[in-house]
Amino acid sequence: MEKMEWIAPCHFGLESVLKREIQDLGYEIVQVEDGRVTFAGGMDAVCRGNIFLRTAERILLKVGSFRAETFEELFERTKEIPWEEYIPQDGKFWVAKAASVKSRLFSPSDIQSIMKKAMVERLKTRYRIQWFPETGSSYPVRVFLMKDVVTVGLDTTGTSLHKRGYRPVAGKAPIAENLAAALIMLTPWKRDRILIDPFCGSGTFPIEAAMMAANIAPGMNRSFTAESWTNLIPKKSWYEAVNEAQDMIDDNIEADIQGYDADGEVLRAARRNAEEAGVSHLIHFQQREVKDLSHPKKYGFIITNPPYGERLEEKETLPRIYKEFGDAFRKLDSWSAYMITSYDDAERYFGKKSDKNRKIYNGMIRTYFYQFSGPKPPRQKK
Template sequence: MNFELMAPCHFGIETVLKREIYDLGYEIKKVEDGHVFYEADEDGIVVSNLCLRTAERVLIVTGRFCAKTYEEFFQGMKNIPWEKYLPSDAAFWVTKATSVKSRLYSTTDLQRVGKRAMVARMQGIYHMDRFPETGSDYPVRIFIYKDQVTVTIDTSGDALHKRGYRKETGKAPISETIAAALIMLTPWKADRILADPFCGSGTIPIEAALIAANIAPGLYRHFAAEGWTNLIDKKLWTDERKWLREAVDTDVDTRIYGSDIDPDMIRIANENARRAGVKKLISFKRLEAGDFRMKDPYGFIITNPPYGERLSEKDELPELYSKLFEAYRRLDKWSLFVITAWEDATRCLGGKPSKNRKIYNGMLKTYFYQYMGPKPPKVTSDGKN
């Protein structure tokens, strides 16, 4: 069976997610703010959950309709062929409803009416007054924009940024999906040096190591759709995981560094890297950002420094960012990539960046400043530059 799938992501990284989906071999239908729509079969649901690094979830689109009243919403929900997706013992509920610029805006009412409509439809199909809901979970997510309703079932369960390796974090951790997107927005490859002098709990270096070692981000976690045997053969999950494990290469020759001034963060980063299976690929060290040094050329700094969320920290930011820039200037032919919500950051980072991209971390608008260094010379077949 073919499905229309919707992959939500953080605003600003749609192009990265689109490229990921395209590289997996699936046809992109359309791209909207924070969403990529594409078509795939059952195997595509499995592969998407296991392999997408920048998506937040993988959702099956079950229906679309216009609703300006709760009666129209009820009828639209009831008209969806839920029997195609939900067995009679399914545990189903509207886990989340979002509404923007629409007449229907009460999320609790949308959840309540949505569930009631689903029950009404299934009662007529299965000829049951009550449903045991003892089977697998089928969480429903509803999106309404300008009275246009999109109804989906969540195949992922826990959000895809929950890889399973990050048990402890720092004060303002960057999400795994954003960290992966930042890396994928740069020209970095496993044979180039990558350093994060504000590594915190290690998310950016760990995501880089997962990419370098070809470790699928969802390889070691569970998904809601694994219990959907009415739609997806369990063998698809088993086979895909087997192939992905065989593709892992933790002996890859790569140089990834993480440093932080806080020794507790270095301890946490090492533990997170160990759980992710990439500890031997990353060197973590306690170090002030301004003290970072390396002789080798053509490396990358990709980092998420403090933004000054607390008023008391704002005064420290100019010195902090200036030290980062001075450390960067000492490096030979390196590139610098900084994500921050501090709008005056470029004054301390050497002026106008080569590129600047807005990325929304939840409701927080951040800027991904990109200072591009020169490309390394090409190596010819005889090993000469």
């Protein structure tokens, strides 16, 4: 099977997690850059990547990369790409998104317009037609300019991969599913260890952890743009990937995963979301204030997304919330805690300096993933 290059964008700061995931699927890493990982694989890679990768935002088929400092260069080099090898005569095609960093060409709308014209010109000469019906499958294009180097990809995913399909109801400040999964993967948590989220909101951390514990592939219950690209990807490849995902599910496990929140309404949403994800039997949700956080067992994990205070009225309550969280955590003397927040005084009011912190961009918000490591449990005697 011919190898292609595939680009998987992700949250800035989490490239290493995505790289490891791709390698675990058996694909070769070509390049790791800020916010994206490029890998090589056959057409099975797009199906398995979309279905199995927990931390990617989407999968792009890389169709070209070139240097362009003027719009004329952008037009001509885009026109050189063999678009007819990807887009059929009735295909619907457009430049869905353009992003530019440290490049002479920086207007997204102009980049999109000029590239679309170049694609039309190329396909007009190849198909010997003047007008395209665009009644067939969709072939959205995404382009990224970095220091005048243009990277062009066809978007195989459509709606971002963080939309697993289980969360029609979201809390006040939901964390994206792929970001939650990546943060869990940055910790040593495994399915035989306790996990609690004391600010669980709509349940994303507990649900993602439960899906990992049961080996449920995140994309197995949703659809993708490239499923209709029968000119490129055989339907059989999609069926095989879904069957592989089905075979891997291990639903008969025991897990101690808990989600607490002070708001009963969002907990109802969390329970519905867990049911949609097929993991409600693995999670215990409870209405509980953070000051009442406790557990009788040792060596557990707290992984959470406490309030940031992005809204002005919330800012006044943050010192109390973080102090109560820190006081409760100190009573769990053998536990580890991991929290993502943009609140500058998080450590101060939590009352403890983190062992590590990692800068991560949650959308446009700069956040830190604070890590408070507890002791490792003693080894089990054989």
